[in-house]
Amino acid sequence: MLAATMGNVAEEGAGAAPVVESSEERYRGPVFRVRTDMLRYADGHRFACDVVEHPGSVAIAALLGDRELLLVRQYRHPLRATMWEIPAGKCEPGESPLEGALRELAEETGYRAAHVELLATVAMTPGFCDEVLHLVLARDLTPGAQSLDDDERIEARAVPLDDAMAMFERGEIADAKTLLALLWMKTL
Secondary structure, three states: OOHHHHOOOEOOHHHEOOEEEEEEEEEEOOOOEEEEEEEEOOOOOEEEEEEEEOOOEEEEEEEEOOOEEEEEEEEEHHHOEEEEEOOEEEOOOOOOHHHHHHHHHHHHHOOEEEEEEEEEEEEOOOOOEOOEEEEEEEEEEEOOOOOOOOOOOOEEEEEEHHHHHHHHHOOOOOOHHHHHHHHHHOOO
């Protein structure tokens, strides 16, 4: 459970966890599931909470040299937009975040990393989704061939860190995980 890494649950007061009285699965698909939990606070107040269950994801801040970040450009249908992002993907069952990062980096960009390091684990949208994202730093990259899924059309490009930050400031990068990576890179 992420609660162990995100902080403790208060036993009383505003941060206290309600009791889960029931849970009903509403949807099951290849990427996520949706359930509705019926919750009750200690004061008796009951309410329904829809939860998107997601297996978690990895995002890779892949550095070429010291000052270039590897970005990917792809169409994101929910937003009806083509976006610049860092490479990322869903965690596979039994896979560690570092293993997932190596796999996704190779699939989406063709690059192999000699060194990977977990930078952060963050909750993406904790108001309705249990997805956690593992931000991984990848260094010492070796180029290779992409291994894209049938539904993926991805362009990979190395961008100087200052240029990537300028892309964000101009609205050309609008992806939260990529902004997280850019801000983290400023600390290195």
